[in-house]
Amino acid sequence: MGDMTKSNVKTVKRKATRREKKEWVAAYIFIAPLVIGLLVFYIYPFIQNFWFSFNDVNRFNITTFTGLENYKNLIKDKELFQTLGNTLKYVVITVPVGLALSILIATLLNTKIRGTSIYRTIYFLPSVTMSVAIALVWKWIYNGEFGILNSILGFFGIEGQNWLSNPKTALYMVMIVGIWMTVGYNMIILLAGMQGISRSYYEAAAIDGAGPFKRFFSITIPMLTPTIFFVMITSIISGFQVFDTIYMMIPKTSLAYESTQTLVMMFYRYAFDYGQKGYAAAIAIFIFAIIMLVTIFQFIMQKKWVNYD
Amino acid sequence: MKKSIKRLATLGLLAIMGATFLTACGKKEENKDGGTATGKKTTITFGIWDEKQRPTMENLVSAYEAKNNNVNVEIQLTPYKGGEYWTKLEASATGGTAPDVFWLNTLHAESYKDGGILLDLTDSIAKSDLKLEDNYPKALISMYQFDGKMYAIPKDFDTNALWYNKAIFDKAGVAYPTDDWTWDDLVATAKKLKDAGLDAGTYPIAAPLDFQTDYYPTIYANGGWILNDDKTETGYEDPKTQEGIQIWIDLINAGLSPDLATMTDTSADAMFEGGKLAMVFAGSYMTPEYMSNDAINKNVNLVEFPEFNGIEPNIINGLGYAVYSGSKNKEAAVDFALWLGSEEAMKIQGEGGAVISARNDAQQYFAATNPDLNLAAYTNHSDIAFPLPVCKSSAELYDLEANQLKWAYSGEKTLADTCKELKAGADEILNKMNK
Numbered sequence: 001m002g003d004m005t006k007s008n009v010k011t012v013k014r015k016a017t018r019r020e021k022k023e024w025v026a027a028y029i030f031i032a033p034l035v036i037g038l039l040v041f042y043i044y045p046f047i048q049n050f051w052f053s054f055n056d057v058n059r060f061n062i063t064t065f066t067g068l069e070n071y072k073n074l075i076k077d078k079e080l081f082q083t084l085g086n087t088l089k090y091v092v093i094t095v096p097v098g099l100a101l102s103i104l105i106a107t108l109l110n111t112k113i114r115g116t117s118i119y120r121t122i123y124f125l126p127s128v129t130m131s132v133a134i135a136l137v138w139k140w141i142y143n144g145e146f147g148i149l150n151s152i153l154g155f156f157g158i159e160g161q162n163w164l165s166n167p168k169t170a171l172y173m174v175m176i177v178g179i180w181m182t183v184g185y186n187m188i189i190l191l192a193g194m195q196g197i198s199r200s201y202y203e204a205a206a207i208d209g210a211g212p213f214k215r216f217f218s219i220t221i222p223m224l225t226p227t228i229f230f231v232m233i234t235s236i237i238s239g240f241q242v243f244d245t246i247y248m249m250i251p252k253t254s255l256a257y258e259s260t261q262t263l264v265m266m267f268y269r270y271a272f273d274y275g276q277k278g279y280a281a282a283i284a285i286f287i288f289a290i291i292m293l294v295t296i297f298q299f300i301m302q303k304k305w306v307n308y309d
Numbered sequence: 310m311k312k313s314i315k316r317l318a319t320l321g322l323l324a325i326m327g328a329t330f331l332t333a334c335g336k337k338e339e340n341k342d343g344g345t346a347t348g349k350k351t352t353i354t355f356g357i358w359d360e361k362q363r364p365t366m367e368n369l370v371s372a373y374e375a376k377n378n379n380v381n382v383e384i385q386l387t388p389y390k391g392g393e394y395w396t397k398l399e400a401s402a403t404g405g406t407a408p409d410v411f412w413l414n415t416l417h418a419e420s421y422k423d424g425g426i427l428l429d430l431t432d433s434i435a436k437s438d439l440k441l442e443d444n445y446p447k448a449l450i451s452m453y454q455f456d457g458k459m460y461a462i463p464k465d466f467d468t469n470a471l472w473y474n475k476a477i478f479d480k481a482g483v484a485y486p487t488d489d490w491t492w493d494d495l496v497a498t499a500k501k502l503k504d505a506g507l508d509a510g511t512y513p514i515a516a517p518l519d520f521q522t523d524y525y526p527t528i529y530a531n532g533g534w535i536l537n538d539d540k541t542e543t544g545y546e547d548p549k550t551q552e553g554i555q556i557w558i559d560l561i562n563a564g565l566s567p568d569l570a571t572m573t574d575t576s577a578d579a580m581f582e583g584g585k586l587a588m589v590f591a592g593s594y595m596t597p598e599y600m601s602n603d604a605i606n607k608n609v610n611l612v613e614f615p616e617f618n619g620i621e622p623n624i625i626n627g628l629g630y631a632v633y634s635g636s637k638n639k640e641a642a643v644d645f646a647l648w649l650g651s652e653e654a655m656k657i658q659g660e661g662g663a664v665i666s667a668r669n670d671a672q673q674y675f676a677a678t679n680p681d682l683n684l685a686a687y688t689n690h691s692d693i694a695f696p697l698p699v700c701k702s703s704a705e706l707y708d709l710e711a712n713q714l715k716w717a718y719s720g721e722k723t724l725a726d727t728c729k730e731l732k733a734g735a736d737e738i739l740n741k742m743n744k
Binding site: 254258 | 712
């Protein structure tokens with residue numbers, strides 16, 4: 001015993017000098033706010049959520065272990081597949097369209113035109129605006145009776161409609177708002193990526209006689225793939241988590257309610273409206289699993305198209 | 310240059326962080342000082358959610374404190390919107406720090422009782438001079454009574470009435486509604502208004518998909534039902550229930566009310582406040598809202614809910630004052646809650662004008678707050694109003710009901726088909742709840 005403690009002390013002493021120890025302490029103090037934040041607000045709730053998903057949890061967090069009961073019910077729940085379908089539809093449409101628009105706008109703002117910084121600011125504004133406020137304003141734009149959209153359409157002789165009450169249009173209307181909200185942020189990131197591309201490539205290509213389109217598709221896009229990859233990952237994740245705009249824009253009496261409910265909406269209702277936190281936790285784990293699978297798939301596929309040279 | 314900017318930025322950030330820390334500490338100390346400076350004073354907290362009622366609640370607190378020198382009541386306001394009040398209450402109850410006395414509504418009463426959050430007030434009430442049975446409407450007592458035990462003191466109640474816009478009636482040359490109206494009179498007048506030619510986008514009445522204010526009163530007046538006494542079955546397939554709903558759909562089909570999609574985009578309340586509706590049904594809690602709107606407040610008045618099937622239809626619902634079972638100052642909390650139910654407290658609340666006081670002898674004050682309006686329409690028949698049907702899964706049931714009935718309201722399905730599906734789904738929720 002004595003020997004062991006001795007040798008332990010020795011190794012510790014040998015490894016860390018006083019100065020090193022001081023540096024360690026300083027380092028830990030510096031990362032502490034972040035690590036503590038992560039532990040308290042992300043890691044612990046995640047573990048708790050995982051535990052809840054195997055329990056029946058009421059409003060007051062009184063838990064009764066039920067094993068896989070929540071998951072069994074979840075797989076049988078028609079609502080899950082409906083919300084999953086709506087969510088997938090949302091992701092599959094908003095991500096590519098949003099990405100294409102962001103690249104287009106970033107390219108246009110990367111040219112030397114007057115007032116680029118003003119345009120950049122304007123495009124970025126939605127990203128710093130509260131989404132609840134945005135949703136309320138768009139709700140008025142889409143209003144069937146008094147909305148500006150129907151007024152504009154009426155000016156061209158097209159008859160408007162109740163966009164947010166029509167099951168055929170409501171989800172697309174929400175998608176437009178979703179894209180409009182995220183284009184600015186993605187544009188800024190893509191723009192930064194574009195400005196990192198060396199001018200000499202373009203000059204060489206121009207000498208070889210490549211036109212602007214050729215240069216865009218043969219230089220800009222390939223060189224931008226790491227940034228595009230990043231934007232795609234973050235957009236897909238936030239697409240799967242879409243909640244606030246739909247929550248604000250589609251009331252429960254809307255005929256489009258079923259066709260616009262997403263996974264997170266379903267989670268929210270069970271957790272906070274119906275007081276069934278265990279079931280809600282299982283939905284959250286389901287969302288987590290889907291996002292993880294999609295993200296892993298993307299990381300595998302990136303080898304085929306992302307260019308890090 | 311760059312370095313100094315960086316340094317400045319760092320300093321700025323540090324200053325901000327420091328300031329937050331300081332204020333955080335400052336707040337704590339303030340509380341401590343408050344506790345020590347008042348010596349042996351007991352502090353109890355009082356959870357509420359309505360900003361409009363805050364002044365009245367403050368008046369109540371000061372009246373109570375004036376009588377009880379050794380008690381200090383602290384109001385904690387958490388907004389109702391988005392369920393914030395309940396989320397916070399549930400979290401703090403889990404952590405043992407819920408307010409000592411708090412507002413409770415019927416929707417949450419039973420699950421909170423089951424969760425062991427509510428203190429059983431039966432004995433305290435019996436020992437006091439409150440005389441619940443004599444002084445309060447039965448419907449309100451029953452809302453917070455489970456297995457013969459009382460878990461809250463009734464605070465206020467709301468009923469529904471028919472509001473109308475005099476300007477629209479005058480322009481159309483149609484006589485105003487009256488208290489002795491029947492449902493047929495309502496429909497006939499709505500037709501007259503329509504035939505008189507209202508402005509574009511203006512309707513005689515609205516039939517929104519609103520259970521408490523619109524179709525529940527007529528369902529119950531018609532002898533229909535929503536939930537049986539055992540809370541094991543729903544009554545959507547009863548023809549009488551369906552009749553009570555159908556009369557509203559008929560208003561839409563006859564073009565007397567805007568269609569459901571229009572009312573989903575713009576609520577009936579908003580349309581009425583915008584002068585686009587001649588008549589609208591509204592709960593008593595809408596009174597302050599309508600009267601604070603300068604666009605209509607000089608042109609509106611109200612009458613009783615029109616008689617249907619020979620009965621005065623109405624749904625009564627209300628809040629209660631509950632005491633937290635984990636309270637560290639139970640005695641003081643119970644005393645305060647009981648006092649809130651006293652004649653004196655109920656008078657102060659009634660004169661505040663925001664709500665109708667639950668106590669029989671204090672109901673009159675609400676109508677007296679605005680003599681220009683026929684506010685008695687809300688209280689005239691409150692004694693025979695039906696209590697809002699609730700159970701532990703009400704939130705889920707109301708969602709399902711709205712989601713199904715909207716297909717009947719929009720004409721996509723017949724009411725009978727909708728109700729068949731609705732009953733199946735609702736009974737399944739009840740099964741799950743009773744398991």
